[in-house]
Amino acid sequence: MRLLKGSFAAIIATLxxxxxxLAPIAPVSAASVTTTLNVTSGPPGTQVAIxxxxxxxxxxxxxxxxxTTLITSGTTIITGTVSTGGTxxxxxxxVLPRGAYNIMVTAGPDYSVTPYPTFTVTPQITVSxxxxxxxxxxxxxxxxxxxxxxxxxVFDNQAVSSVSSDVHGVIPSTAxxxxxxxxxxxxxxxxxxxxxxxxxxxxxxxxxxxSMLEGQAGTVVSISGxxxxxxxxxxxxxxxxxxxxTVTTDTAGxxxxxxxxxxxxxxxxxxxxxxxxxxxxxxxxxxxxxxSITLQPNQGAIGSKVTITGxxxxxxxxxxxxxxxNDTAVTTTPAAISADGDGNFSATIQVPSGVTGAVKxxxxxKLTTASADFTSIANILVSPATGxxxxxxxxxxxxxxxxxxxxxxxxxxAVVTVKTDADGKFSTSFKVPExxxxxxxxxxxxxxxxxxxxxxxxADAKIDxxxxxxxxxxxxxxxxxxxxxxxxxxxxxxxxxxxxxxxxGTFTVTFKAPASNGGAHQIIITDGVSSFTKDFSMxxxxxxxxxxxxxxxxxxxxxxPNFTWQTVNDPSGVTYSLQVSRDTAFAIVLLQKxxxxxxxxxxxxxxxLANVGKDAPYYWRVKAIDGANNASxxxxxxxxxxxxxxxxxxxxxxxxxxxxxxGGLAYxxxxxxxx
Numbered sequence: 001m002r003l004l005k006g007s008f009a010a011i012i013a014t015l016x017x018x019x020x021x022l023a024p025i026a027p028v029s030a031a032s033v034t035t036t037l038n039v040t041s042g043p044p045g046t047q048v049a050i051x052x053x054x055x056x057x058x059x060x061x062x063x064x065x066x067x068t069t070l071i072t073s074g075t076t077i078i079t080g081t082v083s084t085g086g087t088x089x090x091x092x093x094x095v096l097p098r099g100a101y102n103i104m105v106t107a108g109p110d111y112s113v114t115p116y117p118t119f120t121v122t123p124q125i126t127v128s129x130x131x132x133x134x135x136x137x138x139x140x141x142x143x144x145x146x147x148x149x150x151x152x153x154v155f156d157n158q159a160v161s162s163v164s165s166d167v168h169g170v171i172p173s174t175a176x177x178x179x180x181x182x183x184x185x186x187x188x189x190x191x192x193x194x195x196x197x198x199x200x201x202x203x204x205x206x207x208x209x210x211s212m213l214e215g216q217a218g219t220v221v222s223i224s225g226x227x228x229x230x231x232x233x234x235x236x237x238x239x240x241x242x243x244x245x246t247v248t249t250d251t252a253g254x255x256x257x258x259x260x261x262x263x264x265x266x267x268x269x270x271x272x273x274x275x276x277x278x279x280x281x282x283x284x285x286x287x288x289x290x291x292s293i294t295l296q297p298n299q300g301a302i303g304s305k306v307t308i309t310g311x312x313x314x315x316x317x318x319x320x321x322x323x324x325x326n327d328t329a330v331t332t333t334p335a336a337i338s339a340d341g342d343g344n345f346s347a348t349i350q351v352p353s354g355v356t357g358a359v360k361x362x363x364x365x366k367l368t369t370a371s372a373d374f375t376s377i378a379n380i381l382v383s384p385a386t387g388x389x390x391x392x393x394x395x396x397x398x399x400x401x402x403x404x405x406x407x408x409x410x411x412x413x414a415v416v417t418v419k420t421d422a423d424g425k426f427s428t429s430f431k432v433p434e435x436x437x438x439x440x441x442x443x444x445x446x447x448x449x450x451x452x453x454x455x456x457x458x459a460d461a462k463i464d465x466x467x468x469x470x471x472x473x474x475x476x477x478x479x480x481x482x483x484x485x486x487x488x489x490x491x492x493x494x495x496x497x498x499x500x501x502x503x504x505g506t507f508t509v510t511f512k513a514p515a516s517n518g519g520a521h522q523i524i525i526t527d528g529v530s531s532f533t534k535d536f537s538m539x540x541x542x543x544x545x546x547x548x549x550x551x552x553x554x555x556x557x558x559x560x561p562n563f564t565w566q567t568v569n570d571p572s573g574v575t576y577s578l579q580v581s582r583d584t585a586f587a588i589v590l591l592q593k594x595x596x597x598x599x600x601x602x603x604x605x606x607x608x609l610a611n612v613g614k615d616a617p618y619y620w621r622v623k624a625i626d627g628a629n630n631a632s633x634x635x636x637x638x639x640x641x642x643x644x645x646x647x648x649x650x651x652x653x654x655x656x657x658x659x660x661x662x663g664g665l666a667y668x669x670x671x672x673x674x675x
Contacts, residue, residue: 032110032111032112032113033052033053033054033105033107033110033111033112033113034052034112034113035050035051035052035103035105035112035113035116035117036050036051036052036117037049037050037051037103037117037119038051039119040117040118040119040120041119041120041121041122042093042119042120042121042122043093043121043122043123043124043143043144043198044092044093044094044095044096044121044124044143044144044169045092045093045095046092046093047090047091047092048090048091048092048093048103048119049090050062050087050088050090050091050103050105050117051087052086052087052088052105052112053086054082054086054087054088054105054107054108054110055082055086055107055108055109055110056082056083056084056085056086057081057082057084058081058082058107058108058109058110059079059080059081059082059107059108060079060080060081060082060088060105060106060107060108061076061078061079061105061106061107062076062077062078062079062088062091062103062104062105063075063076063077063103063104063105063106064077064094064096064101064102064103064104064119065101065102065104066099066100066101066102074102074104075094077091077094077103078091082107082108088105088107093119093121095143095144095168095169095170096121096144096168096169097121097144097145097146097147097165097167097168097169098121098122098123098144098145098146098169098192098194098195099120099121100118100119100120100121101118101119101120101121102116102117102118103116103117103118103119104116121144121169122144122195122196122198123142123143123144123145123169123190123192123194123196123197123198124142124143124144124198125140125141125142125171125188125189125190125198125199125200126140126141126142126200127139127140127188127200127202128140128173129202130200130201130202130203131202131203131204131205132178132202132203132204132205133178133204133205133206133207133226133227134178134179134180134181134204134207134226134227134252134253134254135177135178135207135226136177136178136207137175137176137177137178138175138176138178138188138202139173139174139175139176140153140161140171140173140174140176140188140190140200141170141171141172141173141174142170142171142190142198143168143169143170143171144169144198145165145169145170145171145190145192145194146165146169146192146193146194147165147166147167147168147169148164148165148166148167149164149165149192149193150162150163150164150165150192151163151164151165151171151190151191151192152190152191152192153174153176153188153189153190154188154189154190154191155176155178155179155181155186155187155188155202156181156186156187158179160176160177160178160179161174161175161176165192171190176188178202178204180226180252180253180254181204181227181252181253182204182227182228182229182230182249182251182252182253183204183205183206183227183228183229183230183253183276183278183279184203184204185201185202185203185204186201186202186203186204187199187200187201187202188200188201188202204227204253205227205279206225206226206227206228206253206274206276206279206283207225207226207227207283208223208224208225208272208274208283208284208285209223209224209225209226209285210222210223210272210285210287211223213285213286213287213288214287214288214289214290215262215287215288215289215290216262216289216290216291216292216311216312217262217263217264217265217289217292217311217312217343217344218261218262218292218311219261219262220259220260220261220262221259221260221261221262221272221287222257222258222259222260223236223257223258223259223260223272223274224254224255224256224257224258225249225254225255225256225274225283226252226253226254227253227254228249228253228254228255228274228276228278228279228283229249229253229276229277229278229279230249230250230251230252230253231248231249231250231251232248232249232253232276232277232278233246233247233248233249233277234246234247234248234249234255234274234275234276234277235274235275236258236260236272236273236274236275237271237272237273237274237275238262238263238265238270238271238272238273238287239270239271239273243260243263244258244260249276260272262287262289263342264311264312264342264343264344265289265311265312265342265343266289266312266313266314266315266339266341266342266343267289267290267291267312267313267314267343267367267368268288268289268314269286269287269288269289270286270287270288270289271284271285271286271287272284272285272286272287289312289343290312290370291310291311291312291313291343291363291368291369291370292310292311292312292370292372293308293309293310293311293361293363293370293371293372294308294309294372295307295308295361295372295374296309298372298373298374298375299374299375299376299377300351300374300375300376300377301351301376301377301378301379301398301399302351302352302353302376302378302379302398302399302424303350303351303353303379303398303399304350304351304379305348305349305350305351306348306349306350306351306361306374307346307347307348308323308332308346308347308348308349308361308363308372309344309345309346310339310343310344310345310346310363310370311342311343311344312343312368312370313339313343313344313345313363313365313368313370314339314343314365314366314367314368315338315339315340315341315342315343316367319338319339319365319366319367320336320337320338320365321337321338321339321345321347321363321364321365322337322363322364322365323337323347323349323361323362323363324360324361324362324364325349325351325352325359325361325374326359326360327360327362328352330349330350330352331349331350332347332348332349333347333348333349334347338365339365345363349361351374351376353399353423353424357375357376358373358374358375358376359373359374359375359376360372360373360374361373361374376399377399378397378398378399378400378424378446378449378451379397379398379399380395380396380397380444380451380453381394381395381396381397382394382395382442382444382453382455385453385454385455385456386455386456386457386458387432387455387457387458388432388457388458388459388460388479388480389432389433389434389435389457389460389479389480389506390431390432390479391431391432392429392430392431393429393430393431393432393442393455394427394428394429395408395416395426395427395428395429395430395442395444396425396426396427396428397420397424397425397426397427397444398423398424398425399424400420400424400425400426400446401420401424401446401448402420402421402422402423402424403419403420403421403422404419404420404424404446404447405417405418405419405446405447406418406419406420406426406428406444406445406446407444407445407447408428408430408442408443408444409441409442409443409445410430410432410433410435410440410441410442410455411435411440411441412441412443413433415430415433416428416429416430420446432455432457433504434479434504434505434506435457435480435504435505436457436480436481436482436483436485436501436503436504436505437457437458437459437480437481437482437483437505437529437530438456438457438483439454439455439456440454440455440456440457441453441454441455442454442455457479457480457505458480458530459478459479459480459481459505459527459529459530459532460478460479460480460532461476461477461478461481461525461530461532461534462476462477462478462534463475463476463523463534463536464476464477465536466534466535466536466537467536467537467538467539468513468536468537468538468539469513469538469539469570469571469572469626469627469628470513470514470515470516470538470539470571470572470573470626470627470628471512471513471571471572471573471627472512472513472571473510473511473512474510474511474512474513474523474536475508475509475510476489476497476508476509476510476511476523476525476534477506477507477508477509478501478505478506478507478525478532479504479505479506480505480530481501481505481506481507481527481529481530482501482505482527482528482529482530483501483502483503483504483505484500484501484502484503485500485501485505485527485528485529486498486499486500486501486527486528487499487500487501487507487509487525487526487527488525488526488527489509489511489523489524489525490523490524490526491511491513491514491516491521491522491523491536492516492521492522494514496511496514497509497510497511501527513536513538515572515627515628515629516538516628516629517538517628517629518538518539518540518541518628518629518630519537519538519540520535520536520537520538521535521536521537521538522534522535522536523535523536538628539571539572539626539628539630540628540630541630542626542630542631542632542633543568543569543570543574543624543625543626543630543631543632544568544624544632545568545622545623545624545632545633545634545635546565546566546568546576546599546622546623546624546632546635547565547566547635548563548564548565548566548620548621548622548635548636548638549564549565549566550562550563550564551563551620551638551640552638552640553638553639553640554614554617554639554640554641555640555641556640556641556642556643557609557618557640557641557642558642559608559609559610559611559642559643560602560603560604560605560607560608560609561602561603561609561640561642562600562601562602562603563578563600563601563602563603563620563622564599564600565599565600565622565635566599567599568599568624568632570624570626570627570630571626572626572627572628572630573626573627574624574625574626574627575594575595575596575597575624575625576596576597576598576599576622576623576624576625577592577593577594577595577596577622577623577625578591578592578593578596578601578620578621578622579591579592579620579621579622579634580592580609580618580619580620581618581619581620582612582616582618582619583619584619584637586619586621586637590609590618591603591607591609609642610642611641611642611643612641612642612643613641614641616641617639617640617641618639618640618641618642619637619638619639620637620638620639620640621634621635621636621637621638622634622635623635
């Protein structure tokens with residue numbers, strides 16, 4: 001027990017010793033001075049004056065803390081010597097996070113009484129620029145925000161970025177792109193999870209963007225604009241000249257991709273201006289007009305004419321323009337060229353002789369130069385471009401290399417070769433080879449370049465005979481028909497032959513002239529694409545009349561006589577017609593036989609003739625008809641008679657005798673039976 005009481009006493013003694021040590025700095029043992037602040041809130045850096053009567057010439061310390069418990073461990077803000085008037089120097093609020101802080105002042109034996117005056121730190125932001133256009137970047141920085149917290153950066157009501165504050169409530173400099181907005185005043189603010197939100201004023205000004213900053217007359221420049229007055233009309237100018245109708249901006253003061261064609265202007269810098277009638281100034285951008293030339297045509301043969309049109313040249317006095325072709329000066333029409341007030345000119349040259357291919361044509365004055373590519377091509381002429389197989393095609397050329405071998409091909413096969421002369425010229429010809437209908441290619445090559453031309457063969461057909469007789473062989477032939485196509489040959493309307501053309505569209509076919517009337521006929525040759533009509537004259541000469549042989553004139557013939565006559569010859573072949581009559585005029589023809597193939601006719605049993613006498617004979621005649629229906633005249637008529645003519649009285653006697661004989665014979669037969 002005594003030991004315990006001793007230990008407790010020791011502890012009490014130690015505590016009293018510590019308290020005695022601390023007693024000199026404890027507030028209760030020092031004088032008290034009431035202090036106030038002239039400013040009680042603001043961002044870091046705010047100048048704050050402390051109001052209070054302190055001991056003159058005493059050393060002072062100004063500290064801050066967050067509660068009364070931090071008085072002894074507060075952070076010093078400023079130190080110094082109290083003035084003779086008893087005031088301390090003002091201080092700048094240090095960089096601190098958002099919130100309220102106690103301010104304590106000690107000066108010699110003096111200290112500020114509790115409650116200590118407080119200062120509330122509020123946030124602030126700084127923007128690197130106060131004006132700009134949409135799309136510009138500005139840097140936003142700040143302090144006095146909550147420590148280690150996300151801070152949103154807002155343009156008007158649109159969040160455009162975010163950043164984290166550090167432990168001191170500082171947000172680092174952050175690049176922010178100005179969003180689309182119309183002309184006028186706007187705000188940029190930064191917001192954390194605390195109270196007030198600091199803002200900075202920002203004024204939107206217009207800005208132009210060109211798709212290109214230089215080009216030639218005729219160049220199309222795409223123009224876009226931002227930061228203009230909302231839903232307002234804007235006008236376009238080049239230098240001081242209006243060049244287009246107005247364009248209306250959208251609700252954000254923007255227009256986009258307006259195409260402006262650069263007119264003819266002198267070379268150099270020009271100003272594209274867009275006038276916003278809601279903006280006091282003009283919005284401009286520079287555009288440089290470069291000189292240019294155009295060629296019409298941009299390729300041609302030696303000796304052909306080329307028109308050169310220039311734009312963007314410098315229209316000053318004594319500034320002639322020269323034209324060079326492949327680095328060699330050429331004569332122009334007009335002879336003297338200079339740019340007009342708009343920087344334009346026009347002149348014509350004649351393509352000089354020389355190597356074919358790509359060359360440069362250059363227009364140059366004392367200040368500017370422009371060039372254009374020109375292709376000098378050989379002047380090759382192929383004539384004609386169509387014709388039948390066998391047509392002579394002439395090929396001429398100029399503008400080629402001297403003494404160069406030229407090969408002319410037809411459908412890839414060489415048909416002629418020739419050499420150019422010392423001036424690069426040549427002339428040659430060839431006959432169109434067998435080829436079918438359609439387009440075929442003629443190529444002319446100088447071993448470097450190949451020139452191509454189309455040739456279209458036309459079909460042609462012929463027959464080897466334009467007149468003849470029935471059965472005559474006629475040969476039809478043709479070229480330029482459809483390759484491997486079916487060719488039909490007609491005689492008048494009747495098809496008489498077919499043939500297939502070969503791979504070159506050529507055919508030959510032989511047929512016989514069919515039986516047809518003498519005179520004009522048509523032979524038609526067609527493959528369904530090409531058709532030809534050829535005239536053919538069929539033999540129209542009648543054969544000679546036959547000569548009658550048998551029965552001879554005024555002779556007796558059998559009741560079925562065999563008529564004969566001499567053969568009639570004709571190249572078209574012959575048939576015969578036979579007539580028999582009882583009168584010399586053949587008014588009534590008793591017998592007529594046509595289309596008899598041989599020179600004779602035997603009457604049949606059905607054609608038996610009745611007996612006639614010499615005094616009233618039969619008459620007969622014959623004519624010949626060839627295969628072309630050409631008929632001879634009738635032969636001379638000849639007469640004949642058939643059987644004997646008995647007088648009536650004799651006939652009666654013969655009848656009586658016959659009757660008696662028959663009766664006697666009958667009687668005799670009966671007598672023999674009775675025996």
